Amino acid sequence: DGGITQSPKYLFRKEGQNVTLSCEQNLNHDAMYWYRQDPGQGLRLIYYSQIVNDFQKGDIAEGYSVSREKKESFPLTVTSAQKNPTAFYLCATEGPSGRNSPIYNEQFFGPGTRLTVL
């Protein structure tokens, strides 16, 4: 079953603790993305990776870190430096859509992880 897995679905942490969100894909896509979603603000890009062992900061990278040691995995760590970490976090990959003609890449999204910091 191909797709993007984000675990867990819901995550609770105490303030001041680092927490790592998992994102795994078996779509064989090179590019992966992390977004943060807050009510009324749409999605904002945190980090992205175009290829293994390489990643770039997005628009709101402060307080977050990532790694890309394997093509299939792009974990996101929310550090204690992130001042307002409670949000819905979405992971995405980029690959050919195959749905339309001509074929262009599109982003495919995982189901998300809702992080609540108490």
Place this chain on the structure above:
Amino acid sequence: AQSVTQLGSHVSVSEGALVLLRCNYSSSVPPYLFWYVQYPNQGLQLLLKYTSAATLVKGINGFEAEFKKSETSFHLTKPSAHMSDAAEYFCAVSFTGGGNKLTFGTGTQLKVEL
């Protein structure tokens, strides 16, 4: 810099009525435009995308959108709303055909009433 503006954070329609969700973009170069749908506590699903091949783009679930350069708009429409269309809809813009670094609008919550 590229950006999108979605007019109306909440839209309510009756079942069977026309759905119109507005999106205006700002871009200094020809854009690629996307509409995504999100159901509660789920990821986003692509409805349709404009990649300069045709100005009227048909997507899934009966939705379509028309690219109007003169109005810098890419409004999403559906002739007849169904209860299952209730969701949040996001317009997004990118410069590249690869969807790289999408910039999203703030979203429009669609409510469908009986």
